[in-house]
Amino acid sequence: MNTTEAHDGQISTGTPIKLINDKQMRLLIADDSKLLRKKLRDELEKLGCEVFEAVNGKEAITFDLEHEPDGIILDIVMPEVGGIEALQTIREVSPDVPVVMLSSAGTPQKLMQTLKMGAIDFIQKPYTHEQIVRAVETIRRVRIKNLKKAQEEAEKLKEFEEGGEVQ
Numbered sequence: 001m002n003t004t005e006a007h008d009g010q011i012s013t014g015t016p017i018k019l020i021n022d023k024q025m026r027l028l029i030a031d032d033s034k035l036l037r038k039k040l041r042d043e044l045e046k047l048g049c050e051v052f053e054a055v056n057g058k059e060a061i062t063f064d065l066e067h068e069p070d071g072i073i074l075d076i077v078m079p080e081v082g083g084i085e086a087l088q089t090i091r092e093v094s095p096d097v098p099v100v101m102l103s104s105a106g107t108p109q110k111l112m113q114t115l116k117m118g119a120i121d122f123i124q125k126p127y128t129h130e131q132i133v134r135a136v137e138t139i140r141r142v143r144i145k146n147l148k149k150a151q152e153e154a155e156k157l158k159e160f161e162e163g164g165e166v167q
Contacts, residue, residue: 019070019144026050026067027139030060030086031075031102036125040073040102043132055079057086064090064097071139074119076103076110084114091118096146098139102127 019025027049029040034055041051052069054060058081060074072090076083087099101114104125111122120142123131 019140019147024048024050025071025136025140025143026052026069027136028052028054028060028063028067028069028072030054030057030072030078030083032056032078033075036075040132043129044136047133047136049136057081057083057089060086061089061093064094068094069097070143071098071100071136073100073102073135076101076114077105084110084117087114087117087119096150098142098146100135100139 025048027044029037029044029051030053031037031040032055037053037055041053044051052063052067054063056078057074060072061081063069064072074083074086074090078086081089083101083103087101090097090099095118099119100121100123101111101119102123102125103110106122106124114122121135121138123135
């Protein structure tokens with residue numbers, strides 16, 4: 001498997017993309033197109049990511065709740081629960097998980113709506129490999145920032161519980 005390595009924030013061929021504590025990045029693709037999921041899975045796996053799939057927003061929400069992926073790539077138009085509704089629910093239960101919207105139904109209004117709801121990026125289909133690489137870099141950067149923040153908060157709580165002073 002072709003994998004990647006981060007150099008100065010850029011992703012290139014090398015070793016799998018890692019997060020804090022050498023953890024491999026786990027991404028969820030939610031799209032009703034089996035062909036798109038396969039193509040995107042292949043690209044993400046070549047970048048060294050562990051990839052999971054959902055065929056609609058309902059499955060994406062369930063997966064997020066049960067497995068807490070490091071990032072989600074979410075289509076807007078899907079059966080049962082669409083991407084915008086899924087994004088809203090995911091934001092409520094997992095406010096820190098980075099979400100990138102991917103859609104052929106990308107009007108400026110939907111772009112602004114999803115960004116206001118907390119999506120970190122919006123990619124118009126058909127996408128390019130470079131757009132996916134940039135999205136993965138952004139997901140990784142945001143996820144590491146969120147993990148470090150959570151780690152710092154946990155350390156402060158531990159200090160407080162042990163009777164130390166919190167700064």
